[in-house]
Amino acid sequence: MGVVICDSKTWPDAYRTFVRTGQTTSCDDIYLAYRGLHSMAVRVKAAAETTKKVIVWLLTRDEVERVLYPALPDDPSYRIWKRDFKGATSLFAVVFKENYAGKLAPMIDALQIFGRGYSWGGFESLLIQGYGTRSCKPMPFERMVRIAIGLESADDLIEDLRQAFEKLH
Numbered sequence: 001m002g003v004v005i006c007d008s009k010t011w012p013d014a015y016r017t018f019v020r021t022g023q024t025t026s027c028d029d030i031y032l033a034y035r036g037l038h039s040m041a042v043r044v045k046a047a048a049e050t051t052k053k054v055i056v057w058l059l060t061r062d063e064v065e066r067v068l069y070p071a072l073p074d075d076p077s078y079r080i081w082k083r084d085f086k087g088a089t090s091l092f093a094v095v096f097k098e099n100y101a102g103k104l105a106p107m108i109d110a111l112q113i114f115g116r117g118y119s120w121g122g123f124e125s126l127l128i129q130g131y132g133t134r135s136c137k138p139m140p141f142e143r144m145v146r147i148a149i150g151l152e153s154a155d156d157l158i159e160d161l162r163q164a165f166e167k168l169h
Contacts, residue, residue: 001025001033043123046151047090053154054147054161058094063168065143068093085111090149091120093130100145106167107163110146113160117148125150125157 006014018024055072058064070081071088081088096104108129117126130144149157 018158039050043151044089046085047149048088050152050154050157051088051092051149054149054157055092056157057163061165063096063100063165065095065097068095082097091146092144093144095140096143098140098143101140103143103168104143107164110164110167111160112163113152113156114147117146120148123151125152137138 004014004018021107051069055067055069058067067075069075069092070077070085072078075081108127109126114125114127117128120126126148127145130141130146
């Protein structure tokens with residue numbers, strides 16, 4: 001869900017577009033989102049702690065070139081993150097070494113705990129191969145995955161990644 005803020009001049013056009021394209025939120029969805037807000041702080045904190053453990057493990061792997069996560073001191077966005085934020089969430093990207101370009105599908109298919117990351121923000125861990133857009137900076141999308149850590153055990157997630165990484169070789 002999100003919010004669109006308009007002035008009185010742009011609101012009629014925006015409203016017509018939302019109604020015509022079905023880009024509205026149902027009462028039930030609003031209720032579920034509101035209900036989830038009550039435990040959000042606890043869930044975000046737990047996922048962030050697990051994320052740190054998973055990232056530490058990923059950084060030990062020979063297959064991994066780098067992890068893109070603003071809370072890491074060597075991340076290009078770290079200075080801005082440190083200035084503007086008190087904590088980090090559980091969404092990050094992993095860039096594999098160049099020799100894995102275009103070869104991530106068997107690894108992704110082997111995952112047993114991670115679901116496909118088509119919709120972030122739930123309680124489950126998700127992963128999807130990165131895909132670029134014209135507006136993005138040049139990135140090695142053919143060898144990158146995006147990961148959102150959920151509420152599963154860090155040890156279980158690391159084991160799932162470990163067994164999936166075996167499919168890269």
